[in-house]
Amino acid sequence: xxxxxxxxxxxxxxxxxxxxxxxxxxxxxxxxxxxxxxxxxxxxxxxxxxxxxxxxxxxxxxxxxxxxxxxxxxxxxxxxxxxxxxxxxxxxxxxxxxxxxxxxxxxxxxxxxxxxxxxxxxxxxxxxxxxxxxxxxxxxxxxxxxxxxxxxxxxxxxxxxxxxxxxxxxxxxxxxxxxxxxxxxxxxxxxxxxxxxxxxxxxxxxxxxxxxxxxxxxxxxxxxxxxxxxxxxxxxxxxxxxxxxxxxxxxxxxxxxxxxxxxxxxxxxxxxxxxxxxxxxxxxxxxxxxxxxxxxxxxxxxxxxxxxxxxxxxxxxxxxxxxxxxxxxxxxxxxxxxxxxxxxxxxxxxxxxxxxxxxxxxxxxxxxxxxxxxx
Amino acid sequence: xxxxxxxxxxxxxxxxxxxxxxxxxxxxxxxxxxxxxxxxxxxxxxxxxxxxxxxxxxxxxxxxxxxxxxxxxxxxxxxxxxxxxxxxxxxxxxxxxxxxxxxxxxxxxxxxxxxxxxxxxxxxxxxxxxxxxxxxxxxxxxxxxxxxxxxxxxxxxxxxxxxxxxxxxxxxxxxxxxxxxxxxxxxxxxxxxxxxxxxxxxxxxxxxxxxxxxxxxxxxxxxxxxxxxxxxxxxxxxxxxxxxxxxxxxxxxxxxxxxxxxxxxxxxxxxxxxxxxxxxxxxxxxxxxxxxxxxxxxxxxxxxxxxxxxxxxxxxxxxxxxxxxxxx
Numbered sequence: 001x002x003x004x005x006x007x008x009x010x011x012x013x014x015x016x017x018x019x020x021x022x023x024x025x026x027x028x029x030x031x032x033x034x035x036x037x038x039x040x041x042x043x044x045x046x047x048x049x050x051x052x053x054x055x056x057x058x059x060x061x062x063x064x065x066x067x068x069x070x071x072x073x074x075x076x077x078x079x080x081x082x083x084x085x086x087x088x089x090x091x092x093x094x095x096x097x098x099x100x101x102x103x104x105x106x107x108x109x110x111x112x113x114x115x116x117x118x119x120x121x122x123x124x125x126x127x128x129x130x131x132x133x134x135x136x137x138x139x140x141x142x143x144x145x146x147x148x149x150x151x152x153x154x155x156x157x158x159x160x161x162x163x164x165x166x167x168x169x170x171x172x173x174x175x176x177x178x179x180x181x182x183x184x185x186x187x188x189x190x191x192x193x194x195x196x197x198x199x200x201x202x203x204x205x206x207x208x209x210x211x212x213x214x215x216x217x218x219x220x221x222x223x224x225x226x227x228x229x230x231x232x233x234x235x236x237x238x239x240x241x242x243x244x245x246x247x248x249x250x251x252x253x254x255x256x257x258x259x260x261x262x263x264x265x266x267x268x269x270x271x272x273x274x275x276x277x278x279x280x281x282x283x284x285x286x287x288x289x290x291x292x293x294x295x296x297x298x299x300x301x302x303x304x305x306x307x308x309x310x311x312x313x314x315x316x317x318x319x320x321x322x323x324x325x326x327x328x329x330x331x332x333x334x335x336x337x338x339x340x341x342x343x344x345x346x347x348x349x350x351x352x353x354x355x356x357x358x359x360x361x362x363x364x365x366x367x368x369x370x371x372x373x374x375x
Numbered sequence: 376x377x378x379x380x381x382x383x384x385x386x387x388x389x390x391x392x393x394x395x396x397x398x399x400x401x402x403x404x405x406x407x408x409x410x411x412x413x414x415x416x417x418x419x420x421x422x423x424x425x426x427x428x429x430x431x432x433x434x435x436x437x438x439x440x441x442x443x444x445x446x447x448x449x450x451x452x453x454x455x456x457x458x459x460x461x462x463x464x465x466x467x468x469x470x471x472x473x474x475x476x477x478x479x480x481x482x483x484x485x486x487x488x489x490x491x492x493x494x495x496x497x498x499x500x501x502x503x504x505x506x507x508x509x510x511x512x513x514x515x516x517x518x519x520x521x522x523x524x525x526x527x528x529x530x531x532x533x534x535x536x537x538x539x540x541x542x543x544x545x546x547x548x549x550x551x552x553x554x555x556x557x558x559x560x561x562x563x564x565x566x567x568x569x570x571x572x573x574x575x576x577x578x579x580x581x582x583x584x585x586x587x588x589x590x591x592x593x594x595x596x597x598x599x600x601x602x603x604x605x606x607x608x609x610x611x612x613x614x615x616x617x618x619x620x621x622x623x624x625x626x627x628x629x630x631x632x633x634x635x636x637x638x639x640x641x642x643x644x645x646x647x648x649x650x651x652x653x654x655x656x657x658x659x660x661x662x663x664x665x666x667x668x669x670x671x672x673x674x675x676x677x678x679x680x681x682x683x684x685x686x687x688x689x690x691x692x693x694x695x696x697x698x699x700x701x702x703x
Contacts, residue, residue, distance in 0.1 A: 016515070018515050025597060026595065040519070125661060127670060130670040130671060131586065131588070131669075131670045131671025132668075132669060133415070133419070133585075133667055134418055134667050137419035137420060137421060138419075138420070197668075201669065203586055203669050203670050203671070203672055204670050206672070206673070206676055207670060207671075207673055222389050242414060267504070355674065355675065356519070356596075357595055357673045357674060358593070358596055358673070360595050
């Protein structure tokens with residue numbers, strides 16, 4: 001690769017190149033990062049992408065809009081339902097379909113469960129990066145309950161394809177409601193344990209505080225969204241900034257940090273678990289009866305010519321779909337703006353001059369999902 | 376012939392000692408390997424090995440056989456002689472320190488005036504093995520692991536020695552048996568709590584275990600210095616690590632926890648062994664416990680902690696000890 005040669009031919013002889021990935025325990029997938037090291041300090045970083053590219057956007061241009069739904073789940077396998085949500089919403093906006101209220105409630109409940117699941121996995125995996133082996137087992141224990149709940153209603157455990165244009169594929173039942181309520185109670189009771197075991201640990205705090213500091217300005221330059229941006233003190237969350245679905249009905253806070261370092265985004269994500277639980281509780285309380293599918297959804301969905309946009313808050317930041325239609329049932333162009341891609345782009349600047357261990361903790365704080373970047 | 380017969384008891388003694396040493400090294404690795412996996416499992420709310428034998432007790436035997444059957448992969452550009460030498464260097468010297476450790480007042484390979492020096496000198500060879508292995512692998516991650524191991528162990532040997540030295544000043548002997556005898560009324564952990572704490576921290580760093588497992592930090596350095604090792608050459612490193620754990624914990628027991636002293640059990644002459652092993656394995660349990668609880672420290676923090684806190688404190692402790700010994 002030409003980039004490799006460029007970085008290798010650097011005349012600064014006392015530096016050398018370390019190839020981190022594509023098979024490295026802490027890159028969580030097929031991300032490759034070239035590090036130019038001076039001792040243990042990373043002076044230059046270069047993320048190399050493209051090991052898992054599947055041309056999702058190009059595929060979208062070749063099939064009817066409705067059939068693209070399963071692909072959305074394959075982009076971010078941890079936030080599949082939220083990706084479903086964004087896409088379903090896009091098509092509903094474009095075709096002018098009214099969604100029944102019960103559907104919106106179901107979508108919010110399952111999306112928030114999905115978000116909690118994603119955060120729990122990040123929590124365990126991040127601590128694994130930092131060398132704590134045990135918390136991942138605890139968080140997976142909790143996560144397993146969500147997977148069971150969602151499996152009952154959606155039929156799959158990871159890459160859900162549950163939402164449809166104008167509705168959802170299957171109605172939720174009493175079992176779903178009771179087990180979700182039980183899960184909310186259970187996760188609440190686990191928070192003190194996480195606080196004691198992990199968040200208050202002095203080693204963890206020393207590893208995260210003042211590492212990988214970001215400012216709102218840097219975030220704006222790179223288009224960083226999600227918990228990283230909120231860690232710098234900007235309360236920007238698509239659920240509030242541009243309330244979609246029925247999020248405006250619920251009472252929840254947007255956790256923010258102040259310093260923008262790894263600890264800030266760590267705590268933001270941790271507090272978001274509680275906020276998601278609050279939304280789920282309120283949604284379960286107010287769950288209305290009704291149909292789970294909009295009345296008139298044509299089998300062959302033709303999108304009127306024009307540009308359409310839909311943005312949702314994915315676990316890692318702002319997710320946008322941008323559709324350009326020429327009036328047929330196949331999109332002229334579908335652009336997906338995934339949060340991890342923008343978040344990764346800050347790595348060369350954020351990690352410059354860091355110790356190797358800090359590079360690992362800073363990249364872990366980005367919570368990268370590689371298939372979302374290489375889509 | 377005369378000389379032979381006069382030396383015969385000593386020869387038999389040596390052979391017995393060697394066999395006992397091997398039994399301890401392998402037995403300890405089996406017990407600790409199994410105990411660590413089981414304990415880690417229970418700490419994580421999972422059962423640990425369960426398949427081979429009742430509660431998976433044969434798991435380690437099966438693993439050992441598997442490792443023995445595996446191909447030894449030597450990387451193409453590795454320094455072959457050094458690459459092969461490193462595991463032997465890690466594993467070979469662990470037998471000798473076992474000779475001078477007093478398992479009870481009657482069971483000891485041989486009591487030497489400089490017993491402590493023998494242990495410390497031979498324990499440091501392990502470091503050389505890590506450096507050799509890391510260098511010879513010709514892998515950047517291995518090299519990083521080796522560098523980290525060297526700077527870490529060189530740093531932590533100082534507080535370790537200083538804390539033991541304060542005991543040596545009190546007892547006036549390097550002989551381990553003498554140290555055990557000197558704490559017949561009170562254990563030194565009560566008189567020298569600071570030295571014990573310092574030794575305990577240095578011990579974790581010396582054995583390269585979490586939270587100080589930087590030489591093999593797998594989220595940063597894949598597997599650190601043993602990235603390129605496979606099969607038996609890898610397991611020799613592991614055997615050496617467990618044996619080293621046993622040795623440093625034995626030293627802690629001898630110097631701070633009263634060695635083999637304890638309530639004598641009825642009808643059993645060698646009850647000291649039981650007490651000794653109980654104390655050693657209690658310390659080892661502690662090591663396993665913290666390994667599966669804490670995250671890893673960062674390298675500069677680790678070094679700062681040693682040079683800025685442990686060494687000054689151990690020097691102060693040594694100074695106080697010396698003054699007190701002189702006065703009393």
